[in-house]
Amino acid sequence: MNLFDRVSSDIKNAMLAKDKVRLEALRGIKKEFLEAKTAKGSDGELSDDTALKILAKMVKQRKESAQIYTEQNRPDLAEPELAEAKVIEEYLPKQMTETELEAELKVIIAEVGATSAKEMGKVMGIASKKLAGRADGKAISAKVKELLA
Known part of the structure; x- marks a missing residue:
């Protein structure tokens, strides 16, 4: 099962579990994947390598946003960003020490x-x-x- 299919399947599971944070993160991932599939010059397929790059970018964005929110003393905004980053990281290979x-x-x-x-x-x-x-x-x-x- 490739990453796109795995995310689609996990969206259904998150809906059934009524896990809002997970569902929001997974929908964000699927949106990015669909945009990459339909981008100009794309062949309509999404390789796992491309998907991993998208996921890494998404995690980086979430962490940078959370850092900015923390610096501005807005933990109410930082926490959801970090929670989404954690969900997205589950789809990335284990990070090196x-x-x-x-x-x-x-x-x-x-x-x-x-x-x-x-x-x-x-x-x-x-x-x-x-x-x-x-x-x-x-x-x-x-x-x-x-x-x-």
């Missing part, structure tokens, strides 16, 4: 042969493709910068 990320990046740096911060672009290009969905771009960037320094 910092030590796993560091180990992967060391291998990539060795493959590329990077020795200085000037070569960060080469490493980031490969790392962001290889670790897509399993690690946040900011975390990858920070760790690469640290390892090349």
